[in-house]
Amino acid sequence: MKTPLPNLRDRQREETREQILRAVGDQLEKRSLEDLSFAEIARDAGVGERTVYRHFPTKEALLGAFWAWLQTEAFRQQPDRPKAQRTDRRIREGITAPRDAMRPMRILVATDAWEPQVNGVVRTLTRVVQELQAMGHVVEVIHPGQFKTFPLPTYAEIKVAIGVYEPVQELFKDFEPEAIHIATEGPIGLAARRICVEWKLPFTTSYHTRFPEYVSARLPLPLAAGYAYMKWFHKPSGRLMVATPTMREELSRHGFRNISAWSRGVDTENFHPRREGEPDLFADLPKPIFLYVGRVAVEKNIEAFCALDLPGTKVVVGPGPQLDELKEKYPNVVFKGPKSGDELAAHYACADVFVFPSLTDTFGLVILEAMGAGTPVAAYPAPGPIDIIPGSGAGVLALTATEGLREACLQCLDLDRKKVRAFAETFSWRACAEDFVKNLQPYPEPEKTRFWRRLRRLARVRRRRPEAA
Incomplete structure (x- = not known):
């Protein structure tokens, strides 16, 4: 009779922990991370302040737990929703059908980085989408602006989408893509990855940020944990697009596979030397x-x-x-x-x-x-x-x-x-977009892997057959 008690306590502890983390999310919708207090979190969670400290002794511990919880909560599937098998089969057939790689396609891009964020990832993706559309492709971008968001802890300018799994499913069904690219490893990228894996849809990914180093610089998390997550995320990808030879070599050393080159471009019409008559913005400052x-x-x-x-x-x-x-x-x-x-x-x-x-x-x-x-x-x-x-x-x-x-x-x-x-x-951005389109075709599965799969399948068939009399 004593056996169920620890299970009950564990369940209650987990429920309290989730209440606290949900309260953190509610608070972040209204104020920045710096303005949060354990007292406000405890009040919103309906628990005592000591309880919050017992679960999370420091703000860093709370932050790390909140980010980990967010990753699972963002794409949690509702248990009462049936899978749309007809839809995913139709999408799978469209993606795997033989095609000319350069003909116009329906391309779906899933990204956690999009306007109004200002960074190199956003500028790359927005410019590539423009070039793809100019080349005749139909592009659907799934981005944080389509969902409820809250400010990223330690960086309020970046908005993190929550509750995305089912809406992303619907966007997949409505658009029926011929190619899928997952550009980031956040909640939207996780949801798109899960859908592709569950529906057996080929997809590609890209590596824009040294995420393990990025996280280690902000949170007390080991570099190895970051790389373990990134390897897990990109493992099912048909191609992992990477911009430079150095990064391709570095990722190969860490055990990443299916790595492919993806060049970058620059708008030389917009970014040009100062022309005659244009003012010097730094005229009043000491040079250089x-x-x-x-x-x-x-x-x-x-x-x-x-x-x-x-x-x-x-x-x-x-x-x-x-x-x-x-x-x-x-x-x-x-x-x-x-x-x-x-x-x-x-x-x-x-x-x-x-x-x-x-x-x-x-x-x-x-x-x-x-x-x-x-x-x-x-x-x-x-x-x-x-x-x-x-x-x-x-x-x-x-x-x-x-x-x-x-x-x-x-x-x-x-x-x-x-x-x-x-x-x-x-x-050139056009060359960058052309590289992107070529990379949308996943690498073929290695012959060695296919051989061993066939061998295991044959062994299973033989075990199921009744022995001859």
């Missing part, structure tokens, strides 16, 4: 101008730039959770806030050197944007810069990932801006 553009966040390693002893002025353009902290810590740095469109292009064009201190990016689209403006780039030898800069004449790499960035910045002042611009012109 060293510029950073991007998220102002810890994983971008911006402090390595802000702390450099450089002549002239250091300028930071972009929003992010670390903005107020860095403004206070580095009063000699000019923080301009977020910029876009022509105004952003003008900031690139008026700078003398663009500085890219990040060690966690997989490419760094801002590098090409700066080069399009004729502005040379100084960066650490990390994935992205190490693939773009060497031999280009358009930038200089630091000696190591921790030293030599100042020297690289100063050497960039001597580079020919016309050669920098000419190098940027070799990158």
Whole structure:
């Protein structure tokens, strides 16, 4: 009779834990992470404050648990909804039918990164979608703007979608895609991945952010845990699209498979050198101008730039959770806030050197944007810069990932801006979109795997047959 008691206690403990995590989600819809308190969470959860602390002794522990819970809650299937077998069979037949890879297709893209977010992933995806549509493809994008969202803990500018599984199912059924691409590993990507696996739909994925490094920089989670999650997420993918050779080699070492090259582009019409008669945005600042553009966040390693002893002025353009902290810590740095469109292009064009201190990016689209403006780039030898800069004449790499960035910045002042611009012109968004379309056809299953599957199937058939008399 004593056996069921621990099970009951465990169930009650789990229910209390979920009440607390749901209360965190409710609070984040109304206020930022910094404004949360354990007392408010306890009140909304209907428990005592001590109970919250007993489950989550620190805010970091609460944050990690909330993110993990969100991953499962975001695509949890309602038990009373039957599967639409006819629909998934029709979609599967459409995707697996033989076709010319370059003919117009119905392409579904699932992404947790979309406008109004401002980052390289969003700029890449929006531009590729535009090119795909210009090529005659019909594209459906599943993005956070279609769902209820809340601000991402530690980064309120990014909205995380919740309750997405069933709506994503309906979008799959309504659109009936011929090709499916999952661009991110968040709740929308998880829901799309689960649907593809359950319905046996071929799909491809892409690797835009060094997610394990990104998470380790923000939360007390080991790097190995991040890579385990990413390997699990991308394992069923028919192709994993990766921008640079360095990242492809790095992922191969970590055991990722089906890796394929996907180039990047730059809009050289928008990002161009300063033309005659155009104003100098930095006319009132001491020269030379060293510029950073991007998220102002810890994983971008911006402090390595802000702390450099450089002549002239250091300028930071972009929003992010670390903005107020860095403004206070580095009063000699000019923080301009977020910029876009022509105004952003003008900031690139008026700078003398663009500085890219990040060690966690997989490419760094801002590098090409700066080069399009004729502005040379100084960066650490990390994935992205190490693939773009060497031999280009358009930038200089630091000696190591921790030293030599100042020297690289100063050497960039001597580079020919016309050669920098000419190098940027070799990158095209149309070529990027064409690469994307070619990669939508998954790699064929290895013959070795098919052979062993046939052998196991044959063995099962023989075991089921009655022995001959």
